[in-house]
Every structure is written in structure tokens, then in C-alpha cells.
Amino acid sequence: MDTDADAATVTDRLEHTVLGPETTPDDVIAVLDDAIEYGMRVCIPPCYLELADGYAPTVSLATVVGFPHGQHATAAKVCEAEDAWDDGADEVDMVLNVGRLRAGEDEAVRKDVEEVVAAVPVPVKVIIETPLLSDEEKRRAAELVAEADADFLKTATGFSNGGATVEDVALLAEYLPVKASGGVGSWADAKAMFDAGAERIGASSGDVIAREFLGQREGADEGSVGGGAY
Numbered sequence: 001m002d003t004d005a006d007a008a009t010v011t012d013r014l015e016h017t018v019l020g021p022e023t024t025p026d027d028v029i030a031v032l033d034d035a036i037e038y039g040m041r042v043c044i045p046p047c048y049l050e051l052a053d054g055y056a057p058t059v060s061l062a063t064v065v066g067f068p069h070g071q072h073a074t075a076a077k078v079c080e081a082e083d084a085w086d087d088g089a090d091e092v093d094m095v096l097n098v099g100r101l102r103a104g105e106d107e108a109v110r111k112d113v114e115e116v117v118a119a120v121p122v123p124v125k126v127i128i129e130t131p132l133l134s135d136e137e138k139r140r141a142a143e144l145v146a147e148a149d150a151d152f153l154k155t156a157t158g159f160s161n162g163g164a165t166v167e168d169v170a171l172l173a174e175y176l177p178v179k180a181s182g183g184v185g186s187w188a189d190a191k192a193m194f195d196a197g198a199e200r201i202g203a204s205s206g207d208v209i210a211r212e213f214l215g216q217r218e219g220a221d222e223g224s225v226g227g228g229a230y
Contacts, residue, residue: 010213011039013199014190015062015179016206018044019158025051031206032056038210043093043202046084053088062091062125065116068159070095070127074112078119085120092116093125093154093179093202098132101141109141113148125152125179130172131162138168142175154202156182166196173197187212 016038018031028048032055035042041060044052052061065080066072072080081092094116100108117124126148128141142153153172155164163182172178173196180193181202190201190209203209 007214007217008039011210012041013194013201014038014040014206014209015043015181015200015202016040016210017042017158017181017202017204019064019067019204023048028052029055032059034207034210035059038207038214040206040210041200042206046080046087046089049084049087049089060090061088062093063089065092065094066097067093067095068157070097070129071099074115077112077116081116081120081124085122089120089122091123091125092120093127095127095157096129096141096145098129101128101133101137101144106140106144110144110148113145113150117149123151125154126150127154127157127181128172129157129160130155130165130168131160131182135171138171139175142172146175150176152177152179152200154179154181158182158204164193164198166192169193169196169198184209187216 016031016035018027023045028044031042032052043062046063049063063084066077084092097112113126126145130138145153153176155168164180164184169178169180177199179200179202180198184190184201184203185205187209193201
């Protein structure tokens with residue numbers, strides 16, 4: 001691709017993320033600065049939404065609900081989602097209750113998602129924590145999330161036993177758009193996820209991915225070897 005607009009179609013699909021327990025306001029500002037520079041989205045803790053919305057009003061803000069284990073009461077998740085919307089969130093990433101899924105409580109799982117989706121007028125992504133699930137459980141979770149009218153499936157929090165895989169992205173993409181998150185640290189990783197069907201990438205290395213992508217693209221435009229499909 002040769003134009004700035006084409007580059008933006010890739011960088012706009014990157015959600016530069018900072019969600020660790022020691023995240024400071026300065027960490028959030030740094031992520032926002034990277035997002036402004038490279039044209040990315042961000043995913044940040046809910047306590048910093050007002051800061052982020054004031055500092056970078058043009059950056060698309062995602063935040064998390066029921067993070068990182070998904071075992072909050074549904075009413076608490078709904079309240080978190082509503083507060084996030086009020087504080088400037090453009091999207092919400094909620095965590096599925098994996099324990100209830102494992103226990104076969106499908107109706108409770110679906111209702112949990114459904115109530116969050118109904119509570120806010122913004123896209124809801126549902127993190128199903130694929131590293132903890134069998135393929136059968138992934139499919140059941142995906143079906144329940146789709147039935148609850150959520151907008152995206154998301155692979156992982158990055159705080160359990162692994163992250164996104166090409167195989168999991170391809171499986172989930174059969175049901176809904178996918179955000180591949182967890183362990184995506186380079187443009188090569190991100191491109192593999194896009195090729196498998198991911199619509200978004202969530203990564204704490206979003207700045208690295210963007211730089212590598214833009215550097216490769218610049219090299220391709222200059223006639224160097226290594227230009228890719230993106």
C-alpha cells in the first residue's frame with residue numbers, strides 16, 4: 001500500500017494497551033502520545049478514562065470491565081460499563097465468567113454479557129480467555145457471546161496462561177469480529193493474526209508493531225524487499 005490513508009487502515013486496528021496493576025497516569029499519557037503519533041486506538045484502565053479523554057480527545061478509548069477474572073457480579077459489571085461510558089469510553093472490553101462456562105451455566109454466561117451489552121451504547125468486546133478453554137468451550141463461549149449481541153470476541157486478558165494464537169483467531173472469526181490480544185509483540189505476530197481473521201490487535205507493544213509496520217511499508221515503497229500485503 002502506498003498512501004497514508006492505507007497505512008491508517010492498519011494502525012487504526014491496533015489498540016495500544018496498558019492495563020497492569022502498577023499503571024500510573026504517566027504510563028497512560030505515554031500510551032496516548034504513541035497513539036497520537038501512530039494513529040492507534042488505546043485500551044486503558046477505567047480509572048484513567050477522564051484523564052485520557054481530556055488529554056487526547058481524538059483518540060479512541062477502550063477500557064475493561066470485570067477485569068481480569070470476569071467473576072464480578074453482573075450488576076457490578078453493568079455499573080462499571082455505565083461509568084466507563086460516562087467517563088469517555090468509546091468501547092468496552094468485558095471478561096467472560098469462565099468458571100460459569102466451565103460449570104455449564106450457559107444461561108448465566110449469556111445473561112451476564114447481554115446485560116452489559118444492553119447497558120451502554122458503545123461496542124462491547126468479550127474476552128473469553130482462550131488459553132483456559134478447550135476448543136468445544138471456545139465454540140460454546142463464542143455462540144453465547146454472539147447470542148448476547150456483543151460486537152467482538154477477544155482472545156485473552158494477557159494475565160492468565162497465554163495469549164492469542166492463529167488457530168484461536170480463526171476459530172473465533174467464524175462467529176464474530178475478533179480482537180487478538182495477549183502475546184502479540186511484533187508486526188510479524190500482528191500480521192499473522194490479521195491474516196487469520198482478526199479485525200483488531202490489542203498489545204502493550206502497539207508502538208513497536210506500528211513502527212515495524214510503517215518501517216516495512218516505507219522500505220517497500222522505496223523498492224526494498226519485504227513489502228507485505230498490508
